[in-house]
Amino acid sequence: MVVPAEHALHEAIQVSPLILSDDVRRQKIENRVAKMRFSAATARKIQDVFISEMNKGIHQQPSSLQMENTYIPELLDGTEEGLYLALDLGGTNFRVVLLELAHGAPIREEVKRYYIGSELRVGSAIPLFDHLAESVSDFVISQGLQDVELPLGFTFSFPMIQHSLDVGVLVTWTKTFNCPDAVNKDAVRLLREALDRRGDTKVKVLAVLNDTTGTLVQGSTLDHNTAVGLILGTGSNACYLERADRVEHWETERHGEREVIIDIEWGAFGDNGVLDFIKTDFDRENDANSLIVNSFTFEKYIAGKYLGEVVRVILVKLTKEKLLFVGDSTSDSLLTPGNLTTDLVSHIEQDSLDGGDSNTKEILAKFGIIPDEDDIRIVQYVCEVASNRAALLVSICLASLIDRIDKEQVTIAVDGSLYKHHPRLEGWMKQYISLLCTPGRKFKLIHAEDGSGKGAALVSAIAHRLKKRLQ
Numbered sequence: 001m002v003v004p005a006e007h008a009l010h011e012a013i014q015v016s017p018l019i020l021s022d023d024v025r026r027q028k029i030e031n032r033v034a035k036m037r038f039s040a041a042t043a044r045k046i047q048d049v050f051i052s053e054m055n056k057g058i059h060q061q062p063s064s065l066q067m068e069n070t071y072i073p074e075l076l077d078g079t080e081e082g083l084y085l086a087l088d089l090g091g092t093n094f095r096v097v098l099l100e101l102a103h104g105a106p107i108r109e110e111v112k113r114y115y116i117g118s119e120l121r122v123g124s125a126i127p128l129f130d131h132l133a134e135s136v137s138d139f140v141i142s143q144g145l146q147d148v149e150l151p152l153g154f155t156f157s158f159p160m161i162q163h164s165l166d167v168g169v170l171v172t173w174t175k176t177f178n179c180p181d182a183v184n185k186d187a188v189r190l191l192r193e194a195l196d197r198r199g200d201t202k203v204k205v206l207a208v209l210n211d212t213t214g215t216l217v218q219g220s221t222l223d224h225n226t227a228v229g230l231i232l233g234t235g236s237n238a239c240y241l242e243r244a245d246r247v248e249h250w251e252t253e254r255h256g257e258r259e260v261i262i263d264i265e266w267g268a269f270g271d272n273g274v275l276d277f278i279k280t281d282f283d284r285e286n287d288a289n290s291l292i293v294n295s296f297t298f299e300k301y302i303a304g305k306y307l308g309e310v311v312r313v314i315l316v317k318l319t320k321e322k323l324l325f326v327g328d329s330t331s332d333s334l335l336t337p338g339n340l341t342t343d344l345v346s347h348i349e350q351d352s353l354d355g356g357d358s359n360t361k362e363i364l365a366k367f368g369i370i371p372d373e374d375d376i377r378i379v380q381y382v383c384e385v386a387s388n389r390a391a392l393l394v395s396i397c398l399a400s401l402i403d404r405i406d407k408e409q410v411t412i413a414v415d416g417s418l419y420k421h422h423p424r425l426e427g428w429m430k431q432y433i434s435l436l437c438t439p440g441r442k443f444k445l446i447h448a449e450d451g452s453g454k455g456a457a458l459v460s461a462i463a464h465r466l467k468k469r470l471q
Contacts, residue, residue, distance in 0.1 A: 005435065005439065006040045006041075006044075007040075008435055009040040009043065009432075009435045009436065010039065010040040012431055012432065012435055013037070013038060013039075013040065013043065013388070013392055013432070014037075015037065015381070015384050015385055015388050016352070016381070016384060018030060018377060018378070018381045019377060020374045020377060020378070021373070021374055022374070025323055025374070028321075028323055029318060029323050029324075029378060029381070032314075032317070032318065032321070032323070033314060033382065033385050035278075035280045036280060036282070036314075036385050036386065036389050037385060037388075037389070038278070038389070038392060042277075042278065043392060043396055043436065045277070046275070046278065046393065046396050047396045047397075047399070047400055047436065049274050049275065050269065050396065050397050050400050051400050051404075052274075053065045053269065053274060054067060054264070054400070054404070057264075058242070058246055058247060058248065058249075058262070059248050060248050060249055062272070063272070064268050064269050064270055064271045064272040064274060064297070065264055065265060065266060065268070065269055066263070066264070066265035066268070067249075067262055067263075067264060067265075068161070068162055068249075068262065068263040068264075068265060069162060069247055069249050069250060069260060069262065069263075070162060070165070070209060070213050070239065070260065070261040070262065070263050071162060071164050071165035071252065071260065072165065072207075072209070072213065072217070072260065072261040072459060072462060072463075073244065073255075073257035073258075073259060073260050073466070074257075074258075074259065074462065074466075075217060075220040075224075075226075075241075075462070076104040076217070076220060076221060076458060076461065076462060077104060077465070078103050078104035078105075079103075079104060079465065080101045080103075080104045080458075080461040080462070080464075080465060081101055081102060081103070082100070082101060082461075083098060083099070083100055083101075083145065083148065083150055084098075084099050084100075084101065084150070084151050084152075084153070084457040084458070084460045084461045084464070085097065085098055085099075085136070085140070085150045085151065085152040085153070085203060085457060085460065086099070086152065086153045086154075086155060086452075086453050086454070086455075086456035086457035086460065087132065087136060087152060087153075087154050087155065087191070087456070088155040088157075088211075088452045088453045088456060089132065089154070089155060089156055089157065090155065090157035090175075090211065090452060091157075091175055091176075092115065092116050092121070092176060093113055093114070093115055093116075094113070094114055094116065094132070094135070095111055095112065095113050095114070095453055096111070096112050096114065096135060096136055096139040097109065097110070097111050097453040097454065097456070097457050098110040098111075098139070098143060098145075098457070099454060099457035099458065099461075101458075101461055104221070104461075105221055106221065106454065106458075109454065110143065111453065112138075112139050112142075114135040114138075116128070116131060118176070121176050121177045121178065121179070122177075122178045122179065123179060124179060124181055125179035125181050125182035125185070125190060126181075126194075128179055128182075129182075129190045129191055129193070129194040130194050130197065132191060132194060133191065133194035133195045133197070133198050134198065136152070136195065136201070136203055137195075137198055137200050137201050137203075140201045140203060141200070141201070145201075146200060146201050146202070147202065148202060149202045149204060150201070150202060150203050150204065151204055151206045151460040151461065151463065151464040152203050152204065152205045152206065152460055153206065153207045153208075153209060153214075153455075153456035153457055153458070153459040153460035153463070154168075154187065154188060154191060154205055154207065154208045154209070154456065155208075155209055155210065155211055155214055155452040155453070155455075155456040156168055156170075156187045156208050156209075156210065157210055157211055157452065158170055158171075158172070158173060158174055158177070158187075159171040159172055159174065159265075160187065160208070160210075162208065162263075163186075163251050163252075164251060164252045165206070165207050165208075165252075165463055165466075166188050166205065166206055166207055166208060166463070167186050167188060167189075167208070168186060168187050168188055168208035169184060169185065169186050169187075170182050170183055170184065170185060170186075170187055171183070171184075187208060188205050188208050191205055192205050206460050206463035206464055206467065207456075207459045207460050207462075207463040209455070209456060209459050210237070210263060210452075211231055211415070211451050211452035211455070212229045212230070212231050212237040212238060212239045212263060212451070213229060213239050213261055213263055213451070213455070213459070214229075214450075214451030214452050214453075214454070214455020214456050214458075214459065215229035215230065215231060215413050215414070215415045215448050215451025215452075215455055216228065216229025216239055216240070216241075216261060216413055216451070216455075217229075217261075217451070217455045217458045217459050217462070218413065218448045218449075218450065218451040218454050218455035218458060219411065219412075219413020219446060219448035219451075220413070221458065222413070222446055222448055223411040223413075223444070223446055225407070225409045225410060225411040225444070226411040226412075226413045226446070226448075227240055227241040227405050227407060227410045227411065227412075228240045228241075228398065228401050228402075228405070228410060228411075228412040228413065229261075229412075229413050229448075229451065230394075230398070230412055230413070230414045230415075230416075230419075231414075231415055231416045231451075232302070232303070232304075232394065232414060232415075232416040232418045232419040232425070233303070233304050233415070233416025233417040233418050233419070233420075234303060234304045234305045234416075234417065234418075235267055235296075235299055235303050235304075235305060236266065236267055236298070236299050236302050236303040236394070236416070236418075237263070237264065237265060237266055237267055238264050238266055238397065238398070238401070239261050239262060239263045239264060240261070240262060240264070240401045240404070240405060241259045241260070241261060241262075241405060242259065242260055242261070242262040242404075242405075243258070243259060244257040244258055244259055244260050247260055247262065255470065266298055266397060267296045267298055267299035267303070268295065268296055268297065268298065268299075269297060269298035269397075270297035270298050271294070271295055271296070271297050275297060275298065278301075281317075282310055282313045282314050282317065283300065283301065283310065285313045286300055286306055286309050286310050286313055287300055289309060289313075289337040289338070290306070290309075298393070301389065301390060301393050302390040302393050302394055303418065304342040304343075304416070304417055304418035305342070306342075307342040307345055307386060307387065307390055307418070308340045308341040308342040308343075308344060308345050309337060309338060309340065310386050311340055311345050311382055311383055311386050312334065312337070312339065312340035314382050314385075314386070315334065315340070315379065315382060316334060316335060318378065318382070319334070323378070324375060324378050324379075325369055325371065325375055331367045331368040331369060333366075333367045333368060334367045334369070339367075340367075342418060342422075343417075343421065344363050345383050345386070345387060345422075346418075346421045346422045346423060347359040347360075347362075347363060348360050348363060348379060348380055348383045349380075349383055349384065349387055349422060349423050349424055350423045351380060352380045352383070352384055352424075353423050353424060357376045357380075360376050360379055360380060361376065364376075364379065384424075387422065387424060387425065387428075388424075388428060390425070391424070391425050391428035391429050391432065392428070392432055394429060395428070395429050395432035395433045395436055396432075396436055398412060398429070398433050399432070399433045399436030399437035400436075400437075402433065402437045402441050402443050403437050403438050403441065408442065409442045409443070409444070410441070410442070410443045410444075411443070411444045411445075411446055412443065412444070412445050412446070413446055413447075413448035413451070414445055414446070414447055414448065415447070415448055415449055415450070415451050419447070420447070426445060429445065430445060
């Protein structure tokens with residue numbers, strides 16, 4: 001017997017039916033992608049696995065979830081005043097941000113972008129951090145603030161292990177960075193030493209964080225019920241407010257903290273094999289085409305960097321099996337990994353939403369394909385199946401967090417290009433989360449932009465307040 005809530009969930013996670021002129025072809029295609037579509041029972045099994053991995057991670061048992069302690073024990077309380085800096089380092093372009101706060105809310109923001117040349121991204125870390133320090137000084141002096149003590153929050157968007165609010169040890173470089181002598185070193189210390197070598201400002205680095213944590217803190221200035229931060233862009237991660245008594249990894253002295261932000265690092269969820277029961281041949285090929293095979297398992301199901309590739313792999317398989325673009329010679333362009341990007345999937349999804357086909361035709365034309373009516377429907381169906389699976393997977397984990405936080409109202413602050421530009425993701429997520437968490441839970445999704453900039457400056461304000469209190 002299916003309980004009513006599970007029946008509603010089962011009904012909700014059905015995608016639009018594929019309607020083709022040839023029924024045998026339709027059946028074959030539906031069978032081919034059937035494993036991409038989850039039953040209510042599979043969704044619940046994924047949820048159980050996520051909760052189990054979280055519990056293991058928080059108790060420092062082997063888990064694919066790091067459950068990192070950020071050492072941020074509270075959010076803004078409305079007393080924060082004055083000027084705060086952020087240094088946001090995540091790629092070749094980085095930013096320095098100045099935020100002025102009054103009563104804990106931003107009233108002025110100044111931002112300047114800087115560039116890191118390729119020669120600084122490899123080799124010794126000292127020139128890289130000297131360049132960061134030089135840019136911070138340039139910005140501070142241009143604002144006429146060289147004689148003012150300025151707390152700084154450092155967004156360091158690389159895998160790190162935090163030992164305290166202001167100690168973040170680099171685990172490995174990613175993207176285009178490779179300065180081996182910085183690995184296993186504290187990024188805050190490297191930045192402080194570079195600032196000290198200059199000695200021309202009074203900048204104090206008080207906190208290190210990632211963009212997900214910044215998004216939660218930034219969201220809390222928009223809605224005080226914010227308790228989850230989510231990045232759903234090129235990559236994906238989430239963090240949330242956890243009860244401090246549940247957290248075992250705590251290296252600094254405790255001061256009666258009631259809560260702390262935990263950085264889940266969920267991109268790697270399933271790297272230990274616990275999600276293999278949902279892995280399809282398409283996912284295996286997507287993984288094989290990726291930069292680091294057998295890693296970032298969850299991210300490869302849901303994030304912008306990979307969603308387009310999953311769709312491309314399915315379309316190529318269907319074409320080779322003579323179920324799609326029959327009679328059309330498959331363009332080399334479609335056969336090349338990475339050529340079907342996630343923004344194109346979002347445009348095709350817009351067609352499905354509007355009941356049109358102009359975006360789909362335009363995109364296929366770029367691949368040298370002139371589709372017939374059935375081809376268009378198949379391509380739109382595949383984009384919907386892959387997108388819907390991503391929305392469901394994210395929702396399963398968010399619903400688990402809402403239940404775990406156990407507050408009357410939980411607001412989820414979200415940032416990221418996929419969430420922002422995909423026309424159906426947000427709607428699906430609202431529907432699925434409400435069906436997946438305990439009935440009666442109240443939640444809200446809000447868009448909180450620039451957690452890595454504004455959020456980092458706000459974290460430095462929290463760190464500044466804590467420091468004064470504990471002195």
